[in-house]
Amino acid sequence: MRVSFLGLGAIGRPIAAHLARSHELTVWNRTARRAVEFAQAHGARVAQTPQMAAENAEVLLTCLPNSGEVRQILEGPEGILSGIGTGVLFLDCTSGEPAASVRIAAQLEAQGVDFADAPVSGGTNGAEAGTLTVMVGGSDATFERAKPILAQFAKRIEHMGPVGTGHAMKAINNALLAVGILAFGEGMVGLVKAGVQARKALDVLNTSSGRSFVSEVLVPDRVMTGAWPVTFRLALLAKDVDIACRFLEEQGIKSPLLHRASELLNEARARLGEGADYMEAIRLQEQDAGAEIRG
Ligand code: NDP
Numbered sequence: 001m002r003v004s005f006l007g008l009g010a011i012g013r014p015i016a017a018h019l020a021r022s023h024e025l026t027v028w029n030r031t032a033r034r035a036v037e038f039a040q041a042h043g044a045r046v047a048q049t050p051q052m053a054a055e056n057a058e059v060l061l062t063c064l065p066n067s068g069e070v071r072q073i074l075e076g077p078e079g080i081l082s083g084i085g086t087g088v089l090f091l092d093c094t095s096g097e098p099a100a101s102v103r104i105a106a107q108l109e110a111q112g113v114d115f116a117d118a119p120v121s122g123g124t125n126g127a128e129a130g131t132l133t134v135m136v137g138g139s140d141a142t143f144e145r146a147k148p149i150l151a152q153f154a155k156r157i158e159h160m161g162p163v164g165t166g167h168a169m170k171a172i173n174n175a176l177l178a179v180g181i182l183a184f185g186e187g188m189v190g191l192v193k194a195g196v197q198a199r200k201a202l203d204v205l206n207t208s209s210g211r212s213f214v215s216e217v218l219v220p221d222r223v224m225t226g227a228w229p230v231t232f233r234l235a236l237l238a239k240d241v242d243i244a245c246r247f248l249e250e251q252g253i254k255s256p257l258l259h260r261a262s263e264l265l266n267e268a269r270a271r272l273g274e275g276a277d278y279m280e281a282i283r284l285q286e287q288d289a290g291a292e293i294r295g
Pocket of ligand 1: 007008009010011012029030031032034063064065066069072073093094095096120121122123124231232233236237240
């Protein structure tokens, strides 16, 4: 199939690499150099504009920071809307805004395009291994059309409900992750400061009821080693928690815990900058406490 992929960031690149293996792939990226490098490595074509990426495509995938950026490349000059044809399948792998996706889907429906929000979970390792989880929001028919494409890079593909529910699911997932990271950091720096060995505390935690993906996978790989690789920007996690707060507000639900997590992450974002990794929130907690979780 003729597939176009727009947004070759940390997670977009490995997803697109899987698609290049079995489809005629065209790529577009805001920084063109990255698209050229990708095309050389994976045998794809480079489109000069989102419009050109949309022309002739049977399936279009986007993976940008948030829905605002998706709208920009959709509606902007030489945008997707100027090039997209009737009958195209449009899958947005961005972790975006549920309400924005409902508006985008309606706009595309008027052009005869099937849209689904299809955010992913599993990190850059999962993307490279082709084992991501995809949370799809869209009609039954669009979901069925999307499955074989998504299966190129995902192990689990779940239909969450109508358009927007994929994004809502993803935002809540990441909000829970954010709370887990912040709570782990707070508790653990306290234990270390009191003289408990970090390794011993982590081992006990991981055989006790406080364990989590954070303590079992993320902390041993990153915090305990003192390595802070950038695989998922903290700015993007803060954005996800903000989306979760807005989504819950729309449902009439108060979320004091998530609002506090949002404040803490946005403070960390201001201190660490846009390029920092999400796990560096713990590095700040260490700094503030004067204790390091290593061992
Ligand atoms: P990155 O910051 O690594 O990449 C962002 C991509 O969006 C780049 O291709 C960038 O282009 C492009 N971009 C940014 N702003 C604009 C704009 N205004 N117009 C057009 N293109 C733009 O992000 P990730 O790849 O990590 O994340 C992408 C999405 O996937 C996010 O919604 C994120 O929350 C989600 N996600 C990320 C995961 C991860 O582990 N990294 C895991 C699961 C979901 P350029 O190259 O020019 O900067």
